[in-house]
Amino acid sequence: MTDLYLDFLCPYAWRGVELAAVLRAEGEPFRLRHYSLVEGNHPDNAGARTWQITAQAAPAGGEGGWQEQSLQAFLAAQAAALQGEEARWAFTLALLRARHEARQDLNEPAFAQAAQDAGLDLERWAQDRADDVARRADLRAELDAAAEIGVFGTPTFVLPDGAAAYYRFEHLTRDPAVARERWSLYRTVLGSEAGIGTIKRAKHRPAK
């Protein structure tokens, strides 16, 4: 089982989940998990981790800034996850596509549409969302697991052998052959006898 850490804010996470969805359809096991970019990059967490997104207010519907939107998206997805792994995948894909393909905000209409697209039991989903304390606890457990692994960006894949790395790419694919090739390349890099820690492209900066 490979864990895939995602944040709904992140277009790279969206592409990573699409990649995993293709591979999953072919029998490769993946499990979705949450990592918060807002929490991970918060200035108060530069040293010891003291600032937690799960302790912040979140106006209903994800109105407000990215912090509030991402927290509400996580909590809505945690409620979806209570209806099983398939429900979690369907809701997550629907909401990521709404955000990154349709360029919608992460707000109540987007959550409701994703829940409907995913075929959730809507009444049960609403009840589970209403138990905000429990959903925040579920989310906290995943964010704490991510922190312990050292996740710093999304998507990060944690392989069955414990190897874990951020995998950032620009181009979406839903083609199984292409998806397999991308996944094989990532696995080859992590498994190389070289002990590769990083391959990171330089970003051209114009002269002063």
Place this chain on the structure above:
Amino acid sequence: MTDLYLDFLCPYAWRGVELAAVLRAEGEPFRLRHYSLVEGNHPDNAGARTWQITAQAAPAGGEGGWQEQSLQAFLAAQAAALQGEEARWAFTLALLRARHEARQDLNEPAFAQAAQDAGLDLERWAQDRADDVARRADLRAELDAAAEIGVFGTPTFVLPDGAAAYYRFEHLTRDPAVARERWSLYRTVLGSEAGIGTIKRAKHRPAK
């Protein structure tokens, strides 16, 4: 021609230069270039680049802290480079091995030994080093080129097509077959249709 940006302070740069040296012996063209980690990571350069290592004092022999040692190492290597690309490679490898295999400081005895091991014309090398203003200008040109490319760590390889990325690995190799495989994997990642920007391993952090 592939440019390889290095800093003598960096053990990953050392392994990268060893990799390139093996490939170069088999006919793959590489050229050595300097990037300064001290300058790149200097807090005054977080926004606009204003702090230049080439404008700093450097006590003779690289005594003092890492900043002074790295500056003197760069300038000694720039003087070696005036004796040709082969001389630059030989001096660079000798000095990187002194630092990262023999754990020596980057100081005058290390520079003199590297110059001798590299078979430099020692008198000419001393004269070229004495022209400190010119050597700093040579170094500045390489550091400015690195900044424009967006180099942020070493080793960074800049391929003939302009693709450039940091390539960090833990295990030294001088085996041609292994070196070819590592280089091929790096090229495959950069050339992938996915548009891979980053593969970066997470570093496990124990729970609080």
